[in-house]
Amino acid sequence: MSPVGPTTLVMLLLSLVSLAASCTEQETSSLLQFISELSRDGGLSISWGNASDCCEWEGIACSSDGTTVTDVSLSSRSLQGPISPSLGNLTGLLRLNLSNNMLSGGLPLELLSSKSILVLDVSFNQLDGNMDDLASLAPRQPLQVLNISSNLFTGQFTSTTWKAMVNLVTLNASNNSFTGQIPTHFCNISPSFAVLEVSYNQLSSTVPKGLGNCSALRVLKAGHNNLRGSLPDELFSATSLEHLSFPNNYLNGVLDGSPIMNLRNLATLDLGGNNLAGSIPDSIGQLKELEELRLFNNFSGEISKVNFSTLHNLEILDxxxxxxxxxxxxSIYSCRNLIALRLCGNNLLHGQLSPRIRNLKSLTFLSIGYNNFTNITNTLQILASCKNLTVLLIGSNFINETMPDDDSIDDISNNSLTGEIPTAIMLASEKTAAHFDPRIFDLPVYNNPSRQYRIHTVPKMLDLSSNKLTGVIPSDIGQVTSLLSLNISFNNLTGPIPPSICNLANLLVLDLSNNNITGEVPAALENLHFLSKFNVSNNDLEGPIPTGGQFGTFQNSSFGGNPKLCGSVLGRPCSSTEVGPVSIVDRKPFGSKVIFAIAFGVFFGVGVLYDQMGASANVEAYAHGSGGGLASPRPVMARRGYGLGRGLRGSCDNTRRLSGGKLGRR
Known part of the structure; x- marks a missing residue:
C-alpha cells in the first residue's frame, strides 16, 4: 500500500470535519416535514434536494460551527398550506420568518413555546385563531419579537393569555380582528417592552390609563380601531415614547398642553381623524424632536398662535x-426640513401666501385648498421658485380671480378662474413626479381576505374643470404623453377638439363636456386604447361619432346635448352625404414653452376616485389591470409615517378611500 501523502491526509481530514459539521437528522427531518405538509412549497423541495446538508439549503442558516439550524428565512416564497408544528423541533432556532406568503390555519403552539426562538415573523399570511391556547404556555418564554400582523387572528389581549411573554420587546398585531382594549399588561410582564402596534383591528373601549406605566415603551400605534373617550393624562407619563399614533378612532375631548410636554422624545404624533377639539396647545412647540405632526380633527382658533419655529426637525405637518x-x-417657514404641508379644508384661513415659503427648500407637497386665500398670480410666482415642489393642491381659493398668462400650477379646479388656458401649465416635471416621498401620502391599498397591498404608482392628472376659462384647447396638450386624465369640463371653451389629443396614448379619462366646442369628434381618438371614460356632452359638435376602438363601449350620455352629432349610439342615423371624421394626428415637435403638467392621483386597487370627474368605476377597472401599465401589487410591512390620514375629502385633495374609512380592513 502506498503511503498517504500530506496533501491527501489534509483533504481526508477536511472531508471528515465537513461530514461531522452538518445539521442533525432531526433538523433535516423537521424541515422536510414542514414542506411536505404544504400544498405549495415554492420549489423548495427541488432546491433542497441539491444538497444533503440542510445548512446549505436555500433560506436556512446555521451556527458558525455548522451544527445547528439558527435561522429559517422563507418570506415571499408563495408558500401555501399550514405551518407544521415540526419546526418547533429545531431546538437551536433563533429566528423564524415566514412572512408574505399564503399560509393558513393556526399558529402552532410549538413555535410560541419554543425554548430558543427569539424572533417570530408570520405577518402577511392567512393565519387565524384566537390564540387562547397561549394561556397554557410555560412561563418565561425567550420570545422577544412577535409579528403576527396582517392575518385573520381574533380574540382579546388578556393578561392570562399572554402571561408567559416575559421577555417580549416588540408585538405587532396590526391588521387583524382583535377586540377588547389596548393591552397594558405587557409593560408589567416584560420590563423591556418597547413596541406595540395594534392598528387596523376592532379594539374598543377607552385608551387605558395603564399605558402610562410602560416606562420603556417607544412606539404605540393603535390607529384605525373603535377607541373612544379622551386621552388620559396618565398616557403622557410614558416618557420614552417616540411614536404615538391614534388616527381614525372616535377619540374626543381636548388636547391638554401640560401633560404632552412630558414626551420630550416624541418624533411622531398622529391624532388625526378623531373628534378632538379646541385649540392646538402652544406646548407643541416644545416637542423639539417632532418630525411628523398630524392633527386633522376639529381643532379651531388662531393657528398663528402656535409657535412652530422651534420644530427644526419637522418634516410633515398635516x-x-x-x-x-x-x-x-x-413660524411654519422656520421648519427648514419640512417636506409636506397640508392646511386644506380649514375654510377660514385667508390672506396671501408668504414669500418666506421659499425657505422651505425640501417642500415637495403643499395642499392649501378650500380656504379663502387670494392673489393667485402672486401665489404662483412665489411657488415657481420652490424647485422641489411636486404636488400643489390649491383648489377652491382665489374666487373670481383671473388666470395668469404665465406658468401656472395644476389642480386649480373650482376657482372661478377666467381667461384662456395658458400655453404652459406646470406642476412638476415628469422627472420629479416619479420621486414622491412615500411617507407623505395615504398610499393606495386593497385587500384580499387577509392582507394589505400597496401599489406604488403616481398617475398624472390635469383638472381645470368648473372654471370660467375661454378660448381654444391648446394643441400643445398632445405633447404630455404621460397624461392619464384630462378634465376641462364646465368652462366656456370654443373651437375644435385638437387632433393632438390623439397623441395621449395612455389616456384613461377625457372629459370635455359642458363647453362650446365645435367641429367633429376626431376619428383618431379611436387609437386611445386605454380610454375608459369619455364625455363630450353639451357642446356644439357635429358629424358622425367614431365607432372603432373604445367608442363601442361609451353610452349615449357621453355625446348628449350635441344635436348635430349622429350615429347609432344616439339613435340618429348619419345621412349618406356626411363623411366620417378624418384621422389627423398632430406630430408637431415639442414646443419649448410647453409642459402641461402633471397633477397626481392615488389609485386604490379596489378603485380610485377622481372626485370631480366621476370616473371611479372606470379607473377601478384600470387599477385591477385592465388598463395596462400598472405595477403589480406587492405586500409591504407597515412603516412609520405612511399616509396623511383617513377620510381625505375628495374635493380637497382629489383622493379619498373607498373602504368606509377603514384602510386595510377586510
Missing amino acids: LLDNSFTGTVPE
Missing part, C-alpha cells in the same frame, strides 16, 4: 379639515 382662523403662521 392640519387637514380643522376650523382654524387667521393667516398661515410665519
Whole structure:
C-alpha cells in the first residue's frame, strides 16, 4: 500500500470535519416535514434536494460551527398550506420568518413555546385563531419579537393569555380582528417592552390609563380601531415614547398642553381623524424632536398662535379639515426640513401666501385648498421658485380671480378662474413626479381576505374643470404623453377638439363636456386604447361619432346635448352625404414653452376616485389591470409615517378611500 501523502491526509481530514459539521437528522427531518405538509412549497423541495446538508439549503442558516439550524428565512416564497408544528423541533432556532406568503390555519403552539426562538415573523399570511391556547404556555418564554400582523387572528389581549411573554420587546398585531382594549399588561410582564402596534383591528373601549406605566415603551400605534373617550393624562407619563399614533378612532375631548410636554422624545404624533377639539396647545412647540405632526380633527382658533419655529426637525405637518382662523403662521417657514404641508379644508384661513415659503427648500407637497386665500398670480410666482415642489393642491381659493398668462400650477379646479388656458401649465416635471416621498401620502391599498397591498404608482392628472376659462384647447396638450386624465369640463371653451389629443396614448379619462366646442369628434381618438371614460356632452359638435376602438363601449350620455352629432349610439342615423371624421394626428415637435403638467392621483386597487370627474368605476377597472401599465401589487410591512390620514375629502385633495374609512380592513 502506498503511503498517504500530506496533501491527501489534509483533504481526508477536511472531508471528515465537513461530514461531522452538518445539521442533525432531526433538523433535516423537521424541515422536510414542514414542506411536505404544504400544498405549495415554492420549489423548495427541488432546491433542497441539491444538497444533503440542510445548512446549505436555500433560506436556512446555521451556527458558525455548522451544527445547528439558527435561522429559517422563507418570506415571499408563495408558500401555501399550514405551518407544521415540526419546526418547533429545531431546538437551536433563533429566528423564524415566514412572512408574505399564503399560509393558513393556526399558529402552532410549538413555535410560541419554543425554548430558543427569539424572533417570530408570520405577518402577511392567512393565519387565524384566537390564540387562547397561549394561556397554557410555560412561563418565561425567550420570545422577544412577535409579528403576527396582517392575518385573520381574533380574540382579546388578556393578561392570562399572554402571561408567559416575559421577555417580549416588540408585538405587532396590526391588521387583524382583535377586540377588547389596548393591552397594558405587557409593560408589567416584560420590563423591556418597547413596541406595540395594534392598528387596523376592532379594539374598543377607552385608551387605558395603564399605558402610562410602560416606562420603556417607544412606539404605540393603535390607529384605525373603535377607541373612544379622551386621552388620559396618565398616557403622557410614558416618557420614552417616540411614536404615538391614534388616527381614525372616535377619540374626543381636548388636547391638554401640560401633560404632552412630558414626551420630550416624541418624533411622531398622529391624532388625526378623531373628534378632538379646541385649540392646538402652544406646548407643541416644545416637542423639539417632532418630525411628523398630524392633527386633522376639529381643532379651531388662531393657528398663528402656535409657535412652530422651534420644530427644526419637522418634516410633515398635516392640519387637514380643522376650523382654524387667521393667516398661515410665519413660524411654519422656520421648519427648514419640512417636506409636506397640508392646511386644506380649514375654510377660514385667508390672506396671501408668504414669500418666506421659499425657505422651505425640501417642500415637495403643499395642499392649501378650500380656504379663502387670494392673489393667485402672486401665489404662483412665489411657488415657481420652490424647485422641489411636486404636488400643489390649491383648489377652491382665489374666487373670481383671473388666470395668469404665465406658468401656472395644476389642480386649480373650482376657482372661478377666467381667461384662456395658458400655453404652459406646470406642476412638476415628469422627472420629479416619479420621486414622491412615500411617507407623505395615504398610499393606495386593497385587500384580499387577509392582507394589505400597496401599489406604488403616481398617475398624472390635469383638472381645470368648473372654471370660467375661454378660448381654444391648446394643441400643445398632445405633447404630455404621460397624461392619464384630462378634465376641462364646465368652462366656456370654443373651437375644435385638437387632433393632438390623439397623441395621449395612455389616456384613461377625457372629459370635455359642458363647453362650446365645435367641429367633429376626431376619428383618431379611436387609437386611445386605454380610454375608459369619455364625455363630450353639451357642446356644439357635429358629424358622425367614431365607432372603432373604445367608442363601442361609451353610452349615449357621453355625446348628449350635441344635436348635430349622429350615429347609432344616439339613435340618429348619419345621412349618406356626411363623411366620417378624418384621422389627423398632430406630430408637431415639442414646443419649448410647453409642459402641461402633471397633477397626481392615488389609485386604490379596489378603485380610485377622481372626485370631480366621476370616473371611479372606470379607473377601478384600470387599477385591477385592465388598463395596462400598472405595477403589480406587492405586500409591504407597515412603516412609520405612511399616509396623511383617513377620510381625505375628495374635493380637497382629489383622493379619498373607498373602504368606509377603514384602510386595510377586510
